[in-house]
Amino acid sequence: MNxxxxxxxxxxxxxxxxxxxFLLTLCLASAGPASAQKKKKDETPPTNSTAGxxxxxxxxxxxxxxxxxxxxxxxxxxxxxxxAEDVSVVAGTWTPPAIGWTNxxxxxxxxxxxxxxxxxxxxxxxxxxxPSGNVAWACYQWEFSAVVDGSPSAADGQTxxxxxxxxxxxxxxxxxxxxxxxxxxxxxxxxxPQPARP
Numbered sequence: 001m002n003x004x005x006x007x008x009x010x011x012x013x014x015x016x017x018x019x020x021x022f023l024l025t026l027c028l029a030s031a032g033p034a035s036a037q038k039k040k041k042d043e044t045p046p047t048n049s050t051a052g053x054x055x056x057x058x059x060x061x062x063x064x065x066x067x068x069x070x071x072x073x074x075x076x077x078x079x080x081x082x083x084a085e086d087v088s089v090v091a092g093t094w095t096p097p098a099i100g101w102t103n104x105x106x107x108x109x110x111x112x113x114x115x116x117x118x119x120x121x122x123x124x125x126x127x128x129x130x131p132s133g134n135v136a137w138a139c140y141q142w143e144f145s146a147v148v149d150g151s152p153s154a155a156d157g158q159t160x161x162x163x164x165x166x167x168x169x170x171x172x173x174x175x176x177x178x179x180x181x182x183x184x185x186x187x188x189x190x191x192x193p194q195p196a197r198p
Contacts, residue, residue, distance in 0.1 A: 057127045060136055060163060060170050064125070067172070072118050076105060084164065084171040092157065092179040118146040134165045156180045 070078035162174035
């Protein structure tokens, strides 16, 4: 009886984990709060009066932070400001890429409805600009925690963004998020045999 219960609990944990992986890869393709990001204390965001004198690397870092903050609070209009209409988003699950802002937005909204109390810390951000000056890439690691479908969940991962300078704005044209680890209580793979009860 206990082995059947353990098998059912193991399957339920596996289904929850797969659900979390799917959720994270869709949502976290752009996840996290700007306020929780680990940043240098002396960094200041560009303003309209000084935007021309701010280095592109700083503009990109600021744009990523704004996009991530908008993701956390569900502000899709602000998120869209940093995504190109023709964006492609690759999730860490075995799902086809979301092609175009409209398709990504639909996936984001469906998954975001399942998540509360979101926290994402961004670290180890690396930004490079191609010699042409019109294409850049950024990669960063993240730590995620939230309540997903009523249960606490946590995961670690990394995201790589490809950005293109269109006019004066750096827009995300490709987003690839990989889930590295998900933390969730699961049943042991080989449960210890239970002693016989009299």
